Amino acid sequence: MSEPIDFVLKLGAIQGFFFFFVLFFNKKHNVASKVLSILVLLIGITCFFYSFNSLEFYTDYPHLLRLNWGIPLLFGPLLFLYTKYLLFPANKFNKTDLKLAIPYILNLLILAPFFIKGGEDKLASLDYFTAAVSIGVDNYAIYFHVLQLSIIGLGLHFSLKSLNMVKAYHIGLKQDYASLESVKLQWLHELIWAFIVLFILLIILILRGAYDKYLIYDYQVIFYIGFAVLVYMVSFKTFRLKELTMIQTTHRPIKTVKDEVIINLGEDGKRLKTYLNEHKPYLDNKLTAVQLATQLEWSRHKLSEILNTQIGQNFYDFINAHRIEEFVQRMSDGEHQQLTFLALAYDCGFSSKSSFNSAFKKHTGFTPSQYLKKMSELT
Numbered sequence: 001m002s003e004p005i006d007f008v009l010k011l012g013a014i015q016g017f018f019f020f021f022v023l024f025f026n027k028k029h030n031v032a033s034k035v036l037s038i039l040v041l042l043i044g045i046t047c048f049f050y051s052f053n054s055l056e057f058y059t060d061y062p063h064l065l066r067l068n069w070g071i072p073l074l075f076g077p078l079l080f081l082y083t084k085y086l087l088f089p090a091n092k093f094n095k096t097d098l099k100l101a102i103p104y105i106l107n108l109l110i111l112a113p114f115f116i117k118g119g120e121d122k123l124a125s126l127d128y129f130t131a132a133v134s135i136g137v138d139n140y141a142i143y144f145h146v147l148q149l150s151i152i153g154l155g156l157h158f159s160l161k162s163l164n165m166v167k168a169y170h171i172g173l174k175q176d177y178a179s180l181e182s183v184k185l186q187w188l189h190e191l192i193w194a195f196i197v198l199f200i201l202l203i204i205l206i207l208r209g210a211y212d213k214y215l216i217y218d219y220q221v222i223f224y225i226g227f228a229v230l231v232y233m234v235s236f237k238t239f240r241l242k243e244l245t246m247i248q249t250t251h252r253p254i255k256t257v258k259d260e261v262i263i264n265l266g267e268d269g270k271r272l273k274t275y276l277n278e279h280k281p282y283l284d285n286k287l288t289a290v291q292l293a294t295q296l297e298w299s300r301h302k303l304s305e306i307l308n309t310q311i312g313q314n315f316y317d318f319i320n321a322h323r324i325e326e327f328v329q330r331m332s333d334g335e336h337q338q339l340t341f342l343a344l345a346y347d348c349g350f351s352s353k354s355s356f357n358s359a360f361k362k363h364t365g366f367t368p369s370q371y372l373k374k375m376s377e378l379t
Contacts, residue, residue: 005051005221005225006051006052008225008228008229009047009048009050009051009221009224009225009228010047010048010051011228011232012043012044012047012224012225012227012228012229012231012232013044013045013047013048013051013228014044015044015231015232015235016040016041016042016043016044016045016047016048016231017041017044018235019037019040019041019044019231019234019235019238020037020038020040020041020044022037023036023037023238024037024038024041030085030089031085031089031092031093032082032085032086032089033238035078035081035082035085036082036234036238038078039074039075039078039079039082040231040234040235042071042074042075042078043075043227043228043230043231044231045068045071046068046071046072046224046227047224047227047228047231049064049067049068050068050221050224053221058123059123062119062120062122062123063119063122065122066111066114066115066140067115069107069111069144069147070103070104070107070108070111070147070151071104072151072155073103073104073107073147073150073151073154074100074101074104075151075154075155075195076154076155076156076157076158076159076195076199077100077101077154077158078100079158079159079162079191079192079195080100080158080159080161080162080165081097081100083162083165083166083188083192084162084165086188087165087166087169100158103150103154107147110143111140114140148202148206148220151199151202152199152202152203152206155195155198155199155202156196156199156200159192159195159196159199160196162192163189163192163193163196166188166189166192187237191233191234194226194230194233195230197226198223198226198227198230201222201223201226202220202223205220205222205223206220266306266310268302268306268310269306269310269311271296272296272303272306272307272311273311275295275296276322279295280322280326281295282319282320282322282323282326282348282349283323283326283347283348283349284349285346285349285350285351286351287319287349289303289304289315292315303315317362319349320350320355320359320362320363321359321363323345323348323349323350323359324348324359324360324363324364326348326349327344327345327348327356327360327368328364328371330344330347330348331344331368331371331372336372341356341368341369342356
């Protein structure tokens with residue numbers, strides 16, 4: 001392995017150890033941050049071992065041979081647990097979560113006979129590192145390939161499971177929040193997709209390595225370089241943004257609302273619309289469903305039921321529709337001549353340009369400029 005590659009892997013290992021000690025022993029951080037710190041630590045350990053993955057190193061330290069095998073089996077499950085406890089911090093770590101470590105424990109049991117061997121016996125297996133034909137000499141070389149497939153399978157399974165959890169969470173947010181920017185987890189999407197890409201990359205690297213009769217170059221080192229870089233990405237964002245380890249929300253998962261609901265406006269529905277028209281709570285860009293329900297002296301559940309059955313919209317779309325109506329009214333009154341579209345949108349309760357443009361297009365079918373032009377043509 002070249003010195004630059006060794007250097008990158010060692011840097012990833014050092015950063016992983018540093019990240020772990022800073023987060024794990026900090027009492028201010030929650031369960032999610034501790035799970036993340038363990039995940040990053042294990043990535044750092046694998047990078048450390050891979051940076052010394054040479055015949056000379058294991059000749060000097062034979063008892064370190066294969067200690068790192070199977071550690072990546074924990075990458076996917078830990079990513080899933082981190083996602084789970086970050087999105088739903090009210091949940092507590094339980095014994096069921098420990099079951100996710102079963103594949104790694106089985107790996108240790110399989111390797112146990114090798115670990116108890118003497119140093120000379122362990123050195124005899126090093127032929128595996130010099131020629132692929134030695135597979136017949138060392139049965140654990142066969143197991144190594146099975147292990148790689150297990151790592152990929154578990155990694156992709158739990159990464160996709162984490163992604164689905166985030167998607168479901170976002171759907172639920174639209175039931176509780178009218179502005180998603182403060183709670184949007186775009187960075188978590190990026191983290192999960194990084195894992196997915198790296199596990200797919202490992203598949204490609206394994207297939208590429210299968211074409212080489214002799215393992216002159218270990219293509220899988222690219223996989224670990226990717227994780228070394230990922231360690232720095234996670235560290236940078238975690239130390240820069242508190243939201244990566246602490247999310248202040250009591251959000252609970254809500255079932256997806258159907259796109260089309262028959263509108264049957266009852267007394268409660270009329271009261272809701274009257275309250276919004278008279279008091280305009282939607283001008284608060286941090287308005288939540290819980291806050292609105294409290295103002296109406298309703299339960300959160302009752303508000304959700306009225307929105308679903310009588311209004312036919314989720315909270316996010318319902319509030320933004322009123323914000324758009326407010327924007328259009330103010331634009332009709334000529335306020336856009338003193339303020340930019342974006343400034344006017346902020347006054348109407350929007351918290352970002354992207355959410356405003358998206359909502360305006362959805363509710364009117366036009367961009368703000370197109371809508372203004374159409375108004376001018378009609379007048």
